[in-house]
Amino acid sequence: MASHSIGIEALMERAGWAVAQAVKTRFAPCRVLVLCGPGNNGGDGYVAARYLERAGWPVQVAALAAPRAGTIAAKAAARFHGRHVVFDQESAARADLVIDAVFGAGLDRAPSDEVMTVLASAKKRVAVDLPSFVNGRTGALLVEDSASRDVPDYLMSVTFVRPKPGHVLYPARSICGEVICADIGMPEDCVAHAAPDMWLNHPALWAIPAMSPDDHKYSRGVVSLCGGAVMPGATRLAAAGARASGAGLVRISAGKAAQAYRLGAPGLVVDDAPLPALLEDERREVWLCGPGLTPEEVEAALPSLLRAGRIVLADAGALGWADGVTEKLRGVSVITPHIGEFTKLFGAPGSDLAGAARAAAEKLDCVVLLKGAVSIIAAPDGRVMLNDHASPALATAGSGDTLAGVIATMLAAGMPAWEASCAGAWLHGEAGMKAGNWPVVEALDTHLGDARALAIALHAAAHGQV
Ligand SMILES: NC(=O)C1=CN([C@@H]2O[C@H](COP(=O)(O)OP(=O)(O)OC[C@H]3O[C@@H](n4cnc5c(N)ncnc54)[C@H](OP(=O)(O)O)[C@@H]3O)[C@@H](O)[C@H]2O)[C@@H](O)CC1
Ligand SMILES: Nc1ncnc2c1ncn2[C@@H]1O[C@H](COP(=O)(O)OP(=O)(O)O)[C@@H](O)[C@H]1O
């Protein structure tokens, strides 16, 4: 995988050096044990041990197995001239700090009990690349019976080039500790090859339209929502999210339930005309269907929206309506299920959430935003964005409705579906971070306008426009 211009040996040297640097920066000199596996992760460990020893730290190495003769890792091992000890619990328990270089990106099965017991015996742990039982591609813990076992956690994981999905996604995220990402000079083409089609959400990666001096409400975008009679609160929250994130005009199509929506926000337009009449207005291109709707209400609206060729975001009630017949959603642009809704539509996702979201997006030919503490936004063409720009403050009832409203506004502003969903997740997360402690869901709206302005500024800065 390493390029011709810079070989794996140089990359390993920089990787090991970066691990030693990170350890020296964050810890006072102490007795370090480096646990080395047989592959290149172990190779990084030998290099780190050499640099720490050179800096005067008391360092020992315990090898699970020697690297194969003739490999780069074997070369790195041969250059460490310090003390070797047995790979066992006692050695790990004696050290003040254990550097785990047993397995990294090459881990492909659960490590033995021996490895797990030795790791668990350490007082403090730092991982080289990844904890040695983390699947870097999925964030799954490759541990036999992880429920009954106390899974060791780490103070820090030093990775290279860019974080792996395993550093970002739960459950691994919660045990990696602080993630330090070292630039080891990996050439661009190798980076792309190593992690194709998956990114960490950031405004540099999409562009939300800025406010223009000659804007009018239609140029900023019209968001239409289907409103039901039973749970108007959810639709109103979504409408408020749409308005607060900058839609030019937000309308609720509520039919006979219109009265329930007329009390409250005066800037919201409430329509009681039948849907076919409303659909004659071509400017009403983007529709949010689902929050607060019963299956009967969805049935009365969503198929008509699709027949009329509208851009539809389906959430909540619309996902329940399609339970058992996922195909009913074919034609929508975006769906925003949480894990329960996702499971009903596509089956249990297993331990590879991002892979499951990607497969669902391909299957239904729409953007799938799988909501969670880290949300996954998958496009039908295979692109996946991981959004960890969020806060547990968002874990409050109705926050998903707000999110749906924000994404609808991004769609109405003319953004393509995947970019609109990525932007919506980021703005929603930013609002959650700014809304203080234990905010009520309505408090998110106050911060969405500033979140949008910040995203626009960050995008401009990243692209050298300021
Ligand atoms: N890519 C780059 O440019 C750079 C990569 N770098 C570093 O390389 C690391 C990846 O190295 P890698 O590919 O050698 O894999 P690694 O994680 O050492 O493990 C493979 C070995 O472990 C074994 N093994 C696996 N699972 C096992 C288990 N459960 N139980 C027992 N054995 C198991 C497997 O054995 P096998 O499956 O063949 O029996 C094989 O021997 C990466 O994380 C980073 O630290 C840096 O130097 C910077 C540049
Ligand atoms: N711990 C968390 N950290 C960050 N975001 C979270 C967390 N828990 C929930 N969220 C976000 O909050 C929203 C909850 O939406 P949803 O599950 O639909 O709830 P509701 O139906 O009550 O609106 C989602 O956007 C989700 O990503």
Ligand SMILES: [K+]
């Ligand atoms: K490791």
